Amino acid sequence: MVMSMVVVLLLAWKWFGSLRIAFLTMLVIGKIWAGTLWAFGIDRPLFRILIHNKVKGTTSAITLTADQFVFLSFLTAFVVTLVWPYISPHVPEPIRRIQVLERGD
Numbered sequence: 001m002v003m004s005m006v007v008v009l010l011l012a013w014k015w016f017g018s019l020r021i022a023f024l025t026m027l028v029i030g031k032i033w034a035g036t037l038w039a040f041g042i043d044r045p046l047f048r049i050l051i052h053n054k055v056k057g058t059t060s061a062i063t064l065t066a067d068q069f070v071f072l073s074f075l076t077a078f079v080v081t082l083v084w085p086y087i088s089p090h091v092p093e094p095i096r097r098i099q100v101l102e103r104g105d
Contacts, residue, residue, distance in 0.1 A: 001070075005030050020081065027078040031071055038067035 008029050012022035037043060046069055049062045080087075 001030075001033070004033075020084075024078060024081055027074045027081070030074045031078070034067045034071040034074065038065065038071070043067045 012025040
C-alpha cells in the first residue's frame with residue numbers, strides 16, 4: 001500500500017503540478033482503498049478497547065482494525081493538510097525564523 005500511495009503521489013504531482021493537491025489526492029485515494037478493503041473484510045484486528053461498567057456489571061468491546069486505523073490516519077492528515085493555510089500564520093516565530101515553512105505569497 002505504501003508503494004502504491006507513492007506512485008499515486010508522484011502521478012498526481014506530475015498531473016496537477018502542486019504538491020499540496022497531489023498529497024490531498026493521494027490521501028483521498030488511500031481512504032477509498034482502505035474503506036474498500038475494510039468493506040470486503042480484507043482486514044486484521046489491531047487491538048480491542050474494553051469498556052467495563054462497574055455499576056451494571058456489563059462489558060462492551062470495540063475492535064480497531066488495521067484498515068480503520070489507516071482510514072483514520074489518512075483522514076486526520078487530510079484535514080490538517082486542508083486547513084494548513086489557516087494554521088500556518090499561527091506557527092511560533094522560532095520555527096518560521098529557521099525557514100522550515102515557506103509561504104508562496
